[in-house]
Amino acid sequence: MSNGSRLLGELIDALRCLPGVGAKSAQRMAFHLLERERQGGLRLASALESAMRDVGNCTRCRNFSETPVCSLCASASRDKQVLCVVESPSDLAAIEQATGYRGHYFVLLGRLSPLDGLGPDELGLPLLAERLGEGEVDEMIIATNPTVEGEATAHYIGQLAKAAGIRATRLAHGVPLGGELEFVDRGTLAHAFGSRQSLG
Amino acid sequence: MRIEQQPAFVLHARPYRETSLLVECLTPDYGRIGVVARGVRKERARLQRAQLEPFQRIQLDMLLKGELATLRGAEPSGAVMRLTGDAGLAGLYLNELVVRLTGRQDPNAALFAFYERTLRRMAAGEPLAWTLRRFERDMLDSLGYALQLDVDAVQGEPLEPKATYFYDPESGAMPGRAGDPQAIRGADLLALAADQAPDTAGLASLRRMMRQVIGFHLGGGELRAWRVLR
Numbered sequence: 001m002s003n004g005s006r007l008l009g010e011l012i013d014a015l016r017c018l019p020g021v022g023a024k025s026a027q028r029m030a031f032h033l034l035e036r037e038r039q040g041g042l043r044l045a046s047a048l049e050s051a052m053r054d055v056g057n058c059t060r061c062r063n064f065s066e067t068p069v070c071s072l073c074a075s076a077s078r079d080k081q082v083l084c085v086v087e088s089p090s091d092l093a094a095i096e097q098a099t100g101y102r103g104h105y106f107v108l109l110g111r112l113s114p115l116d117g118l119g120p121d122e123l124g125l126p127l128l129a130e131r132l133g134e135g136e137v138d139e140m141i142i143a144t145n146p147t148v149e150g151e152a153t154a155h156y157i158g159q160l161a162k163a164a165g166i167r168a169t170r171l172a173h174g175v176p177l178g179g180e181l182e183f184v185d186r187g188t189l190a191h192a193f194g195s196r197q198s199l200g
Numbered sequence: 201m202r203i204e205q206q207p208a209f210v211l212h213a214r215p216y217r218e219t220s221l222l223v224e225c226l227t228p229d230y231g232r233i234g235v236v237a238r239g240v241r242k243e244r245a246r247l248q249r250a251q252l253e254p255f256q257r258i259q260l261d262m263l264l265k266g267e268l269a270t271l272r273g274a275e276p277s278g279a280v281m282r283l284t285g286d287a288g289l290a291g292l293y294l295n296e297l298v299v300r301l302t303g304r305q306d307p308n309a310a311l312f313a314f315y316e317r318t319l320r321r322m323a324a325g326e327p328l329a330w331t332l333r334r335f336e337r338d339m340l341d342s343l344g345y346a347l348q349l350d351v352d353a354v355q356g357e358p359l360e361p362k363a364t365y366f367y368d369p370e371s372g373a374m375p376g377r378a379g380d381p382q383a384i385r386g387a388d389l390l391a392l393a394a395d396q397a398p399d400t401a402g403l404a405s406l407r408r409m410m411r412q413v414i415g416f417h418l419g420g421g422e423l424r425a426w427r428v429l430r
Contacts, residue, residue: 020218112289114296114424115212115224121427148254152288156428185250190280 008034060131062107062124063089072105079103081138085128085157087111087145095143103141106131111144112153123153125160132164139167146173146191201264206230207277208260209315210252211295215241223252223271224299225260228309232302235262237271255281255291255319267304281323290328293425294318294335300418301343310342329407330397336410337392345417348372349393361387367409369416384409 003009008030015026033041057063058070065071072078082103086092092105108123110116120126131137140161144150154170161168174192175184184192208225211232216222221237237252239245251258251274261273283291298315302308318335322328340347351358352365353372359365363386366376376383388402398406415422 112292112428113212114292114428115299116214117424119424119427147249148283148288149292151284152292152428155285155288185248186276187250187253187256187280190282 057109061105062109062127063092063105077102080136082141083131083137083139084141084143086143087150087153091143091145104137108144108153111147111149112156113149120156125157128157129160129164132160132166137166139169142168142170146171202272203230203260203262203264203269205259205261207312208233208258208274209312209319210254210256210258211299212254213237213252219245221249221252222268226298226302226312226315227260228312229307230264231306231308231311232299232304233264233269234267234304235260235269235271237274251276254295255283255323257281257316281319283319283322286328287322287325289425289428290322290332291319293332293423293429296423296425297336297339297414300421300423301339301414308342311339314338314342327397329403333392333403333406333410334395336414340413340417343417345413347392347413349389359386359390361385361390365389367413369413382408382412 003012011030011033012023012026015021015029016023021029033044054066055064056066058065058073059068060073061070063070063072067074079102082101083106084095084101084103085106085108086095087108087110089107089109092107095101095105106124106128108125110118110123112118112120112123132140140157142154142157144153144157158168158170172195173188174195175181175188181189206227206229208227211224211226213221213223216236219239219241221240223235223237225233225235227233240249240252256276257278258274259277260271262269262271294315298311302311314335318331321331337347337349347367349359351373353368353374359373364376364378364380364383365373365386366380366382367384367389368374373386373389384405385402388398388405391398391402392406397403411422411426
């Protein structure tokens with residue numbers, strides 16, 4: 001595609017690294033920035049550059065952070081005795097937004113999946129074991145996804161907790177709120193049925 | 201080519217393009233097959249992700265064109281097999297083993313049957329180590345790499361239960377020295393051949409032997425799952 005400008009071509013090409021952005025959307029974005037949003041474009045450029053350069057992973061929880069210890073881990077108002085293990089930073093954000101959880105987190109940045117080349121070391125499990133060994137944590141909430149790999153990961157991490165003498169809990173899974181049994185998939189229904197609770 | 205109602209187990213799924221999944225399935229008539237499930241990662245997908253999880257027998261409708269097939273429909277068949285705890289980790293090992301040792305579209309109905317039987321055994325809580333060794337033996341057999349477990353490779357004499365051997369992946373059981381890390385008792389090899397579970401020490405030697413044999417057939421590589429299974 002030729003549009004008369006080499007820099008424009010490069011910008012369009014670079015924008016395509018974003019998820020969901022193909023050639024057409026990349027071109028629209030580039031034209032929009034150049035025609036109407038020069039200021040915004042410059043802000044984007046500088047924010048992008050500093051984030052890409054300075055954001056790393058927290059040495060305590062592995063979440064994204066530009067400081068060695070992230071603000072969640074450094075916060076004095078959070079409960080140090082509860083540790084919630086999640087697969088990704090977006091899972092952490094979801095739990096922060098939906099629940100009133102005030103404890104700490106540990107982000108695996110993946111799940112045990114031999115076929116994807118993800119083993120205990122890639123998930124930072126030695127760091128997690130070390131953290132459990134510090135003796136501050138009383139309960140570990142394992143919030144990996146309810147997939148086969150997420151369950152296997154939960155089991156593996158549960159063993160680490162057991163070895164450290166820490167209570168491990170797992171998120172419940174079942175019928176979604178407002179759902180109808182008729183339309184719930186078999187696996188979920190079997191799970192929900194198996195882990196039913198007493199009333200009152 | 202349209203394929204209807206093909207029994208299958210999902211071995212692995214990974215994101216493909218924006219909203220699709222590339223699912224590796226094991227089927228009786230087409231062996232391992234890569235199937236593209238379009239749009240299943242969308243929030244309001246017609247077909248739910250839950251139906252494409254491993255360890256659940258499903259029936260696939262697909263369109264096979266070249267190396268990959270396109271998924272047209274998938275529905276569960278049979279009860280849900282829940283592999284919990286160590287069985288879940290063992291299941292991931294099983295899937296890695298099958299993906300790494302098989303080529304795509306190499307029909308193998310026997311392997312499919314062995315795989316299904318193994319999942320049932322694991323779901324029923326049978327001892328994992330022995331269940332995995334039986335599967336490895338049967339799988340190697342169905343791929344044409346059958347183990348020679350009853351006669352020694354040098355003389356062709358029947359194995360002595362009390363004697364010590366080491367198993368060479370290329371030739372078979374060779375006379376070995378006790379104390380060698382790869383040493384294995386004749387009784388343990390015979391037990392695997394006769395499908396009789398050996399004692400704990402025997403299971404440990406069979407596991408060492410199998411890792412070596414599988415490593416050989418992988419071309420010297422190792423399986424990631426070995427680092428997870430203790």
